[in-house]
Amino acid sequence: xPKVGMEPIRKAALVKATIVExxxxxxxxxxxxxxxxxxxMSSALAHHYFGSKEEIFLxxxxxxxxxxxxxxxxxxxxxxxxxxxxxxxxxANFSPxxxxxxVIGAWLNFWVLAQTSPQARRLLKIxxxxxxxxxxxxxxxxxxxxxxxxxxxxxAVIDGVYLREALKSGAPxxxxxxxxxxxxxxxxxxxxxx
Amino acid sequence: xPKVGMEPIRKAALVKATIVExxxxxxxxxxxxxxxxxxxMSSALAHHYFGSKEEIFLxxxxxxxxxxxxxxxxxxxxxxxxxxxxxxxxxANFSPxxxxxxVIGAWLNFWVLAQTSPQARRLLKIxxxxxxxxxxxxxxxxxxxxxxxxxxxxxAVIDGVYLREALKSGAPxxxxxxxxxxxxxxxxxxxxxx
Amino acid sequence: xPKVGMEPIRKAALVKATIVExxxxxxxxxxxxxxxxxxxMSSALAHHYFGSKEEIFLxxxxxxxxxxxxxxxxxxxxxxxxxxxxxxxxxANFSPxxxxxxVIGAWLNFWVLAQTSPQARRLLKIxxxxxxxxxxxxxxxxxxxxxxxxxxxxxAVIDGVYLREALKSGAPxxxxxxxxxxxxxxxxxxxxxx
Amino acid sequence: xPKVGMEPIRKAALVKATIVExxxxxxxxxxxxxxxxxxxMSSALAHHYFGSKEEIFLxxxxxxxxxxxxxxxxxxxxxxxxxxxxxxxxxANFSPxxxxxxVIGAWLNFWVLAQTSPQARRLLKIxxxxxxxxxxxxxxxxxxxxxxxxxxxxxAVIDGVYLREALKSGAPxxxxxxxxxxxxxxxxxxxxxx
DNA sequence: AATGAATGAGGATTCATTCAT
DNA sequence: GATGAATGAATCCTCATTCAT
Numbered sequence: 001x002p003k004v005g006m007e008p009i010r011k012a013a014l015v016k017a018t019i020v021e022x023x024x025x026x027x028x029x030x031x032x033x034x035x036x037x038x039x040x041m042s043s044a045l046a047h048h049y050f051g052s053k054e055e056i057f058l059x060x061x062x063x064x065x066x067x068x069x070x071x072x073x074x075x076x077x078x079x080x081x082x083x084x085x086x087x088x089x090x091x092a093n094f095s096p097x098x099x100x101x102x103v104i105g106a107w108l109n110f111w112v113l114a115q116t117s118p119q120a121r122r123l124l125k126i127x128x129x130x131x132x133x134x135x136x137x138x139x140x141x142x143x144x145x146x147x148x149x150x151x152x153x154x155x156a157v158i159d160g161v162y163l164r165e166a167l168k169s170g171a172p173x174x175x176x177x178x179x180x181x182x183x184x185x186x187x188x189x190x191x192x193x194x
Numbered sequence: 195x196p197k198v199g200m201e202p203i204r205k206a207a208l209v210k211a212t213i214v215e216x217x218x219x220x221x222x223x224x225x226x227x228x229x230x231x232x233x234x235m236s237s238a239l240a241h242h243y244f245g246s247k248e249e250i251f252l253x254x255x256x257x258x259x260x261x262x263x264x265x266x267x268x269x270x271x272x273x274x275x276x277x278x279x280x281x282x283x284x285x286a287n288f289s290p291x292x293x294x295x296x297v298i299g300a301w302l303n304f305w306v307l308a309q310t311s312p313q314a315r316r317l318l319k320i321x322x323x324x325x326x327x328x329x330x331x332x333x334x335x336x337x338x339x340x341x342x343x344x345x346x347x348x349x350a351v352i353d354g355v356y357l358r359e360a361l362k363s364g365a366p367x368x369x370x371x372x373x374x375x376x377x378x379x380x381x382x383x384x385x386x387x388x
Numbered sequence: 389x390p391k392v393g394m395e396p397i398r399k400a401a402l403v404k405a406t407i408v409e410x411x412x413x414x415x416x417x418x419x420x421x422x423x424x425x426x427x428x429m430s431s432a433l434a435h436h437y438f439g440s441k442e443e444i445f446l447x448x449x450x451x452x453x454x455x456x457x458x459x460x461x462x463x464x465x466x467x468x469x470x471x472x473x474x475x476x477x478x479x480a481n482f483s484p485x486x487x488x489x490x491v492i493g494a495w496l497n498f499w500v501l502a503q504t505s506p507q508a509r510r511l512l513k514i515x516x517x518x519x520x521x522x523x524x525x526x527x528x529x530x531x532x533x534x535x536x537x538x539x540x541x542x543x544a545v546i547d548g549v550y551l552r553e554a555l556k557s558g559a560p561x562x563x564x565x566x567x568x569x570x571x572x573x574x575x576x577x578x579x580x581x582x
Numbered sequence: 583x584p585k586v587g588m589e590p591i592r593k594a595a596l597v598k599a600t601i602v603e604x605x606x607x608x609x610x611x612x613x614x615x616x617x618x619x620x621x622x623m624s625s626a627l628a629h630h631y632f633g634s635k636e637e638i639f640l641x642x643x644x645x646x647x648x649x650x651x652x653x654x655x656x657x658x659x660x661x662x663x664x665x666x667x668x669x670x671x672x673x674a675n676f677s678p679x680x681x682x683x684x685v686i687g688a689w690l691n692f693w694v695l696a697q698t699s700p701q702a703r704r705l706l707k708i709x710x711x712x713x714x715x716x717x718x719x720x721x722x723x724x725x726x727x728x729x730x731x732x733x734x735x736x737x738a739v740i741d742g743v744y745l746r747e748a749l750k751s752g753a754p755x756x757x758x759x760x761x762x763x764x765x766x767x768x769x770x771x772x773x774x775x776x
Numbered sequence: 777a778a779t780g781a782a783t784g785a786g787g788a789t790t791c792a793t794t795c796a797t
Numbered sequence: 798g799a800t801g802a803a804t805g806a807a808t809c810c811t812c813a814t815t816c817a818t
Contacts, residue, residue, distance in 0.1 A: 006798065026309030028221075031791060042800045047793065105309065112306050114361055115220025115299065124361055153374050157347065160354025167308055167318055180347050188381040197817050200781060225808060236783050241810060392797075394802060414697025415610075419787060430804050435789060493697060500694050502749060503608025503687065512749060541739065541762050548742025555696055555706055568735050575770045588777065613812060624779045629814065 011049055011059065013039040018060035023102025028109050032056070058119055061110045065127050068098055072134065083194065085138040086154075089131070090181045093158050094174040099165070101172055108166045131155055142192050150188050157181050205243055205253065207233040212254040217296025222303050226250065252313055255304045259321050262292050266328065277388065279332040280348075283325075284375045287352050288368040293359070295366055302360045325349055336386050344382050351378045399437055399447065401427040406448035411490025416497050420444065446507055449498045453515050456486055460522065471582065473526040474542075477519075478569045481546050482562040487553070489560055496554045519543055530580050538576050545572045593631055593641065595621040600642035605684025610691050614638070640701055643692045647709050650680055654716065665776065667720040668736075671713070672763045675740050676756040681747070683754055690748045713737055724774050732770050739763050 017039035021030045032053050036043040050056045075088035075095075092098070114121040132151055139147035161177045211233035215224045226247050230237040244250045269282035269289075286292070308315040326345055333341035355371045405427035409418045420441050424431040438444045463476035463483075480486070502509040520539055527535035527542075549565045599621035603612045614635050618625040632638045657670035657677075674680070696703040714733055721729035743759045 010798090027306055029310075032793085033791080043792085044794085044800055044802095045798080048799080053792065108306060108309070111357065111360065112221055112302060115302070121361065128358075128361070149374070149377055153351065153378050156351050156354035156358055156374055157378070158354065159357045160350035160352065163305065163353045163357050164322075164350055166305065167315065167322070180343070180350055183343055184347055184351075184378060184382075187384070188378075190381070190384065197781060198779090204781090226810085227808080237809085238783055238811080239781075242782080245810095247809065392801065398802090415694055420789085421787080431788085432790080432804055432806095433802075436803080439789095441788065496694060496697070499745065499748065500609055500690060503690070504611075509749065516746075516749070537762070537765055541766055544742030544746055544762055545735065545738050545766075546742065547745045548738035548740065551693065551741045551745050552710075552738055554693065555703065555710070568731070568738055571731055572735050572739070572766060572770075575772070576766075578769070578772065592777090614814085615812080625813085626779055626781095626815080627777080630778080635813065 014046055015060045015063045018056055019106045020102055022109050023105035026105055061123055071095055071097055082138045082141045089134055091178055094178040099172050099174040104165050157184050208240055209254045209257045212250055213300045214296055216303050217299035220299055255317055258300055265289055265291055276332045276335045280379055283328055285372055288372040293366050293368040298359050351375050402434055403448045403451045406444055407494045408490055410497050411493035414493055449511055452494055459483055459485055470526045470529045474573055477522055479566055482566040487560050487562040492553050545569050596628055597642045597645045600638055601688045602684055604691050605687035608687055643705055653677055653679055664720045664723045671716055673760055676760040681754050681756040686747050689744055739766050
């Protein structure tokens, strides 16, 4: 049984382990050894596959962002009206897949990583851009020229809810979190024709 | 060069240097030596006065939170109606004193520190509690039973705007930031009698 | 240069180096770097294998105690009468293997270490217990109920001779040292039937 | 009230504090600050009076040795026969003044200090010399040419009992300790005319 | 006489990373 | 593909000692 094609498996295991460890520790002060051990391999192998610790972090970040993106896209597919699409975007942000303790912890830390690493910053900007354009394209038909401001505000609410969740203890309550954002949305759209 | 009563002076210098360095580096990966050097003293003296790196961080956090608290209190004094008070709170959050690049960077990192340090977490919870109760007492007369939800949402927006600012480059624009939160407020209060 | 199975080799080298360095310096104020350098490796590797300085010390202590135990056991095998066994125990204590300058220096310092480290204390108590029971089982047939007191006294003499040797300069004279203990033994056993 | 003549008072306080601290910690790893604090002054003052940490240690050692010497001299004054004098010497070694936990701890550590510090070594040799000559002058009239060996053995027993006491817990039992040495003495002198 | 202020030097420990096998 | 071996470079923290007042 030749050990071929291990690369994607190993990489995936490391990415997963990275998110878990960052979530567990609560900061980026996670050693490569810890990550590698949790992924069931030596730290040397982790370096072999990723080259550096930063690359491991970035891969983990990409993974989270892509999961997030998939969730949003999936939710948008089944939404027909603009209002439905807005609701779908919000709910996707707080779906059980994204709104888990470890993922929230990882998000917060990736935000910090973006302060230091240009690549991380770029990734985060891409995510922000997508969220923004998704919100905008759904808001424009409803709110017209106010759409820009609304998108900005909605984005801020979503991020803020994430941030606040990071400080809470216990299992995250996605439903309650989504409620905060939906609340905002409803209030803002009240004046516009449905 | 006085040789007595240096303690408060040194401590203040260290606190200031800590905030600057965290803001500059963009993370908590700041060495005591860096901080001490920027504060114009040896790292040994920093330890002499604070005992440990964590204590230095906590002192810096307390400083920021107390500046923030003072700003809010000051703004509240001159506000008469509930609506004025809400506006005052929001504006205080984005006043030039609080909404500086280095302070924003420090905030983000203190959020991370709170994941690890129980004391930091406690401090952050105190800040959240104060903000919440300030918002609530101003919202109740206007919105009654909806006040709770509104306060939660407004708090989230404020934190979210901070978070997003951390990713931007260039000087922070407090006015634009405040606008996002004020927008939210206006939309939410539209239905209530002024 | 084999690259596997280095652990026991490195550990042994570190243990040896530790004893030498403690003996050379004359105190436990020996840095891990000194030890590691004498053992031909980096201090990081020393930590990798032992985890902490205290563990290195304890390993060195265990080594010395086990050498000592082996020497005593070996001597006892070839002794037939109780009197022979007593003599054998005493001579083993001052055999060239145990009664070397560096080992004596290490012993003295382990005694100090036992004041601080519970584990070191435990090791030393084990050694004392063994010595005591060895002496007792050889003394009982000869001295009966007096055996307890004699064992205590003989143990004290042996330790005392070690202690005094630590203060002398030049190569230790095991023969003269043993003589002191044998003297004691003879005097005490004079009254009992051979 | 001019603060004159403080020097001897301060020095005495430091010496006392040194012994207590060494006994408490169980090793020479005692900081000057600890000693000074226990003596009720600043570490700077301790340096002012003694010049260096080693000098403080040496002063403490001298103090203990002089107490010890006084005790022995006092005991010898009231002893008339050689046998009485030997008993007096032994009992003085284990008198409540000398055979206290902290003093025993200090002794053990001074022994270690003597490995490093020539001055400490000299002090210890002087003490040994005195003990030896005291024992010899009392033993010669009884044992003649055997006196040398007996003195050596008796000295070793005394030191050994001290050493062993350092490992025990609880309050030292001077009486039992003295018994061990007296035992030895009686056995050795049995053959000689009283 | 007395001390707070201050630091240089050092030491244990950690960790990302490299390399030989 | 995989890993144990190995280390240089930090980093926090401690402490004896000095100095100005």
